[in-house]
Amino acid sequence: MNFNAPLLHSGSTNLKHRDALSITIGIVTLSRPMERLRLLFQSIKVACEILQREIPSASVSIYLKCSNRLPRLDFPFDFIDNCFDNIGFGASHNRLMQECFSNSESDMYFCLNDDTIVDPYCLLEAHEFARSNAFNVLFEAIQTPLEHPKPYDPLSGITPWCSGAAMFITRSIFMQTGGFDENMFMYCEDVDLSWRVRCYGGSCRLLPSARVAHEVSLGGAKPREIRRQMLESARYLGEKWSAPEFVRAIETILVEEGFYPDPIYLRAVRIANRFPPDLDIMEFRQLLSFCIPRWR
Amino acid sequence: MNLPELSVLIRIHDFSRVHLLCEAIFSVIIQSNVRVFPVVLCQRFTDSELEELKAILDPYRSLSDGRISVVNVDFGSGDIRSHLLNEGLRRRKTRYVSILDFDDVMYHDSYTTLISALQDNEKAAIAFGGIIWADCEDIGRTPYVRNKASLPRQGCVYDLFVDNFCPFHSFVVDTTRVAEEDLCFNENLGILEDYDFILRVSARYGADFSAIGRAVGEYRRRPNDTIREKAAIGAVPGAPREYECARRHIDQLKRELFVEVPVDEFTALRHHWSGLPYSASREEQLRHQIEILGSRTGRQLAATRALLRSFQLPTGLRWEFGYVDLVRREADEWVICGWVAAGVGETYPDEVFAMDTDGALTATRADMPREDTEKTVKVRDTGFELRLATQSDSPPIVFVVVDGRLRTLPSAHSQHHRIDSPSIRPRRSSILDWLTIKDKR
Numbered sequence: 253m254n255f256n257a258p259l260l261h262s263g264s265t266n267l268k269h270r271d272a273l274s275i276t277i278g279i280v281t282l283s284r285p286m287e288r289l290r291l292l293f294q295s296i297k298v299a300c301e302i303l304q305r306e307i308p309s310a311s312v313s314i315y316l317k318c319s320n321r322l323p324r325l326d327f328p329f330d331f332i333d334n335c336f337d338n339i340g341f342g343a344s345h346n347r348l349m350q351e352c353f354s355n356s357e358s359d360m361y362f363c364l365n366d367d368t369i370v371d372p373y374c375l376l377e378a379h380e381f382a383r384s385n386a387f388n389v390l391f392e393a394i395q396t397p398l399e400h401p402k403p404y405d406p407l408s409g410i411t412p413w414c415s416g417a418a419m420f421i422t423r424s425i426f427m428q429t430g431g432f433d434e435n436m437f438m439y440c441e442d443v444d445l446s447w448r449v450r451c452y453g454g455s456c457r458l459l460p461s462a463r464v465a466h467e468v469s470l471g472g473a474k475p476r477e478i479r480r481q482m483l484e485s486a487r488y489l490g491e492k493w494s495a496p497e498f499v500r501a502i503e504t505i506l507v508e509e510g511f512y513p514d515p516i517y518l519r520a521v522r523i524a525n526r527f528p529p530d531l532d533i534m535e536f537r538q539l540l541s542f543c544i545p546r547w548r
Numbered sequence: 549m550n551l552p553e554l555s556v557l558i559r560i561h562d563f564s565r566v567h568l569l570c571e572a573i574f575s576v577i578i579q580s581n582v583r584v585f586p587v588v589l590c591q592r593f594t595d596s597e598l599e600e601l602k603a604i605l606d607p608y609r610s611l612s613d614g615r616i617s618v619v620n621v622d623f624g625s626g627d628i629r630s631h632l633l634n635e636g637l638r639r640r641k642t643r644y645v646s647i648l649d650f651d652d653v654m655y656h657d658s659y660t661t662l663i664s665a666l667q668d669n670e671k672a673a674i675a676f677g678g679i680i681w682a683d684c685e686d687i688g689r690t691p692y693v694r695n696k697a698s699l700p701r702q703g704c705v706y707d708l709f710v711d712n713f714c715p716f717h718s719f720v721v722d723t724t725r726v727a728e729e730d731l732c733f734n735e736n737l738g739i740l741e742d743y744d745f746i747l748r749v750s751a752r753y754g755a756d757f758s759a760i761g762r763a764v765g766e767y768r769r770r771p772n773d774t775i776r777e778k779a780a781i782g783a784v785p786g787a788p789r790e791y792e793c794a795r796r797h798i799d800q801l802k803r804e805l806f807v808e809v810p811v812d813e814f815t816a817l818r819h820h821w822s823g824l825p826y827s828a829s830r831e832e833q834l835r836h837q838i839e840i841l842g843s844r845t846g847r848q849l850a851a852t853r854a855l856l857r858s859f860q861l862p863t864g865l866r867w868e869f870g871y872v873d874l875v876r877r878e879a880d881e882w883v884i885c886g887w888v889a890a891g892v893g894e895t896y897p898d899e900v901f902a903m904d905t906d907g908a909l910t911a912t913r914a915d916m917p918r919e920d921t922e923k924t925v926k927v928r929d930t931g932f933e934l935r936l937a938t939q940s941d942s943p944p945i946v947f948v949v950v951d952g953r954l955r956t957l958p959s960a961h962s963q964h965h966r967i968d969s970p971s972i973r974p975r976r977s978s979i980l981d982w983l984t985i986k987d988k989r
Binding site (some may be wrong): 298 | 572574575578580607608610611634654657672687689690691692693695697765887978
């Protein structure tokens with residue numbers, strides 16, 4: 253793989269100076285309470301109305317991947333995949349992106365967590381940002397009020413990596429990168445995608461004017477299985493990006509926290525495409541922050 | 549299912565900052581398990597400003613099923629903050645009431661938490677939660693948060709009677725438990741009107757602090773906060789400061805208010821802060837803590853070590869106040885280096901202690917900057933280097949004292965470099981001037 257190959261673009265994928273864009277919102281949900289899902293879809297509906305009031309030719313489609321046990325939602329989805337087997341965050345969104353970029357004229361995919369609520373002006377802000385910026389920018393909506401502590405430049409929005417909770421992926425980026433690495437079941441696949449985009453000459457930005465409320469808890473321990481998935485993904489990421497010290501640190505944590513009785517039980521990580529270390533892009537010294545956080 | 553209903557009174561006096569109001573409104577209308585009715589109280593907005601405000605808020609009204617109302621208060625002159633709130637209280641249609649400034653935010657389950665506290669405690673009319681302090685700067689039309697602190701202080705109602713540590717949006721009031729004449733703000737106060745209200749309601753109707761350890765929202769401190777401007781007013785000699793007048797009012801109120809204290813809470817009150825009376829300065833409290841460590845009896849040493857072990861943080865990734873990244877043995881001393889995470893307010897420690905298994909103790913200030921500080925957006929960790937002369941082969945325990953409590957520092961990997969220079973060499977703390985070294989029994 254040529255790590256220096258720039259992100260490809262063509263006239264059809266260059267978003268700059270287009271009159272209007274087509275956005276697909278992709279949501280993967282497994283067990284979210286119905287009342288909160290309804291509020292999420294209501295917020296999407298209001299955000300779409302604001303976007304189309306300002307830019308009538310912009311279009312938004314909603315793709316959903318969910319369990320077949322989810323009660324029928326009264327919402328005009330454009331695509332529903334309810335043959336849900338839990339294949340992981342990255343794989344689920346990749347399926348939706350394959351569908352939207354193959355079978356529609358969508359310019360951009362808004363990867364949105366099911367535990368979020370979209371600010372009414374979010375889609376409009378994102379649309380205008382995408383129209384005035386290059387095709388190879390991976391960007392995210394700011395999470396509010398519990399902001400992610402990772403740093404970003406308040407003037408340019410440049411950030412070390414974008415969070416997958418509210419991430420905008422252009423067609424060009426998906427075509428070049430293939431989307432998320434499906435070897436990471438959940439967590440860290442957004443960091444990996446961000447770093448790959450940067451390897452290919454793109455950039456990661458945070459858009460403070462596009463807000464999304466993300467219902468995370470402050471502090472508190474994650475459920476054990478979620479914690480294990482996070483550590484396993486981190487271990488894979490460290491192997492993929494040639495960070496042996498980080499990998500050892502994660503393996504130590506996996507054993508100390510009781511997920512494995514001894515290091516000999518850790519399964520070998522098989523990496524198809526390993527990336528060379530690049531300290532300008534990756535940050536493992538802050539462990540699972542993958543950046544120097546603004547606060548701890 | 550009937551959800552509890554709450555009115556949140558949101559004051560705004562400056563139309564040019566209405567973009568911040570949008571984030572505040574968004575944070576309250578998406579609350580879970582409660583129906584929130586925001587009441588936006590505008591201070592003397594013009595007709596065109598009101599029209600524009602309503603147009604901006606219209607999408608949020610759609611998202612909240614029309615529950616947002618806007619009230620323009622055209623009354624008097626100058627700052628009418630208390631009058632705004634009283635107008636909001638007069639118009640309330642819900643049992644529960646909360647207050648929010650236009651440039652702060654609430655977390656998604658804040659009102660559920662505080663209403664549950666009131667439902668569980670019939671003797672309280674007001675319930676408090678914790679507020680995260682965030683250093684903020686408005687860049688363009690969006691706030692940029694530079695830093696956040698963990699919950700700065702977790703006190704009880706008696707701490708509140710000593711001084712206010714609860715920001716305006718940290719509480720919810722059950723209006724059915726408060727007499728109408730007390731359900732108002734003192735319109736003669738342009739500052740500390742919140743503390744006046746909190747004192748009266750807490751003293752007369754009871755306060756609940758069960759949720760004080762849980763963050764319910766953020767106080768976004770900005771360089772141009774009005775309260776700072778007010779405190780700076782009155783530089784002219786002889787002219788009383790508005791803040792000092794308000795303080796005198798508060799002091800007088802405290803002389804007039806009486807509370808009932810159950811006997812067991814009175815006992816806890818006296819033993820609070822390690823047995824020192826409330827008036828003890830923070831330095832005295834710290835010295836008292838160190839004296840406990842400095843006891844000459846072996847039994848108390850063992851108890852102290854057990855106490856330290858009970859504060860051990862989980863290994864690995866939590867370093868709320870700091871961490872150790874280097875421990876090595878040099879001749880007859882242990883060298884320990886690490887980092888203390890700086891933060892806002894007085895919460896974060898700037899002294900680090902190390903104690904060995906025999907009870908030998910040393911301390912140093914954490915004041916070494918990081919080598920890569922200038923290259924980052926904002927880094928506030930400061931480094932320390934401790935040297936403890938001891939024959940013990942076991943590495944010492946490293947800890948800090950925060951709010952009178954001992955917190956051990958875990959070990960964590962770091963490649964950051966401390967900047968050593970002759971002018972900022974680590975020095976022994978002044979507290980050690982009077983500290984006696986333990987018996988080595």
